[in-house]
Amino acid sequence: MNGFSRLERFLRTDPRDVGCGEAMEILHVYVELVAAGEDPEARYPGVAAHLRACGPCEEDFAGLLAAARLIGPE
Amino acid sequence: MSSAESSVSGDPELRRSPDPDSAEWLRTLTGTGQERDQAIERLHELLLRVARAEVRRRGAGLRVSGPELDDLAYQAAADAVMSIIRKIGEFRAESRFTTWAYKFVIFEVSGKLGRHFWRRPDARLDLEDWSRLPERFGSGPEHHAEWRDLIAALRRAVDEELTPHQRRVFVALVLNGVPLDALVARLGSNRNALYKTLFDARRKLEARLAGYVTHRT
Numbered sequence: 511m512n513g514f515s516r517l518e519r520f521l522r523t524d525p526r527d528v529g530c531g532e533a534m535e536i537l538h539v540y541v542e543l544v545a546a547g548e549d550p551e552a553r554y555p556g557v558a559a560h561l562r563a564c565g566p567c568e569e570d571f572a573g574l575l576a577a578a579r580l581i582g583p584e
Numbered sequence: 585m586s587s588a589e590s591s592v593s594g595d596p597e598l599r600r601s602p603d604p605d606s607a608e609w610l611r612t613l614t615g616t617g618q619e620r621d622q623a624i625e626r627l628h629e630l631l632l633r634v635a636r637a638e639v640r641r642r643g644a645g646l647r648v649s650g651p652e653l654d655d656l657a658y659q660a661a662a663d664a665v666m667s668i669i670r671k672i673g674e675f676r677a678e679s680r681f682t683t684w685a686y687k688f689v690i691f692e693v694s695g696k697l698g699r700h701f702w703r704r705p706d707a708r709l710d711l712e713d714w715s716r717l718p719e720r721f722g723s724g725p726e727h728h729a730e731w732r733d734l735i736a737a738l739r740r741a742v743d744e745e746l747t748p749h750q751r752r753v754f755v756a757l758v759l760n761g762v763p764l765d766a767l768v769a770r771l772g773s774n775r776n777a778l779y780k781t782l783f784d785a786r787r788k789l790e791a792r793l794a795g796y797v798t799h800r801t
């Protein structure tokens with residue numbers, strides 16, 4: 511992919527995108543669905559769309575998933 | 585952006601009684617005396633492990649020294665414990681207690697790294713240097729000539745379509761590569777509001793440039 515198409519992809523918005531607030535609110539639930547091997551996108555398509563477009567929320571998602579997997583329940 | 589998939593209090597359909605481990609956390613953290621103190625200490629230790637693992641995971645791109653990162657992890661864990669104690673009544677058992685609690689410390693790490701960004705000598709907020717656009721989208725100097733018309737079209741669209749606030753947010757996040765959490769800290773805003781501002785700017789610019797990029801490639 512070249513720079514032009516990266517810019518084009520960046521500008522393209524997904525109407526399902528719920529924004530940071532809702533994604534952050536539900537992130538713990540979303541992460542446990544992923545950790546359990548379920549399909550979180552089926553339940554929360556707008557959160558999935560958000561995580562594809564928002565770097566910081568995606569980073570928090572990856573960090574929370576890593577924590578849930580590595581440290582897990584006591 | 586889309587309508588609500590969850591309310592502020594999470595997803596009511598998922599509300600249920602907590603698993604035994606989570607119930608024990610709730611019981612001890614909302615209890616009294618030594619048992620509560622010990623639970624808070626255990627929570628702090630656990631969150632400190634998560635915070636340290638998280639700053640390590642984010643590692644390379646951070647440009648923050650080792651001791652500073654450890655200090656940041658320690659503060660993140662301490663602040664997360666305070667928030668959790670304050671908000672424990674909001675836990676709905678939609679997940680394990682620990683997953684819910686880890687979320688607080690991950691957010692604290694993000695917020696603190698955002699504030700830390702402004703210590704960089706090269707951090708810029710309002711500088712509007714359009715020649716940086718190609719490299720921001722991964723194009724090397726050998727392609728910069730090809731970008732000239734696109735940059736001109738984008739600048740025109742920014743001039744004509746964006747509000748002053750949208751323009752400021754777009755310039756900071758896109759041209760100057762300011763991380764969203766750093767801009768949140770600088771403007772005293774929140775992630776949701778600034779993301780929405782950028783989202784609306786992207787939608788307007790995309791509409792103006794529709795077909796332009798595809799047509800050129």
Ligand SMILES: [Zn+2]
Nearest residue numbers: 529530564567
């Ligand atoms: Zn976000």
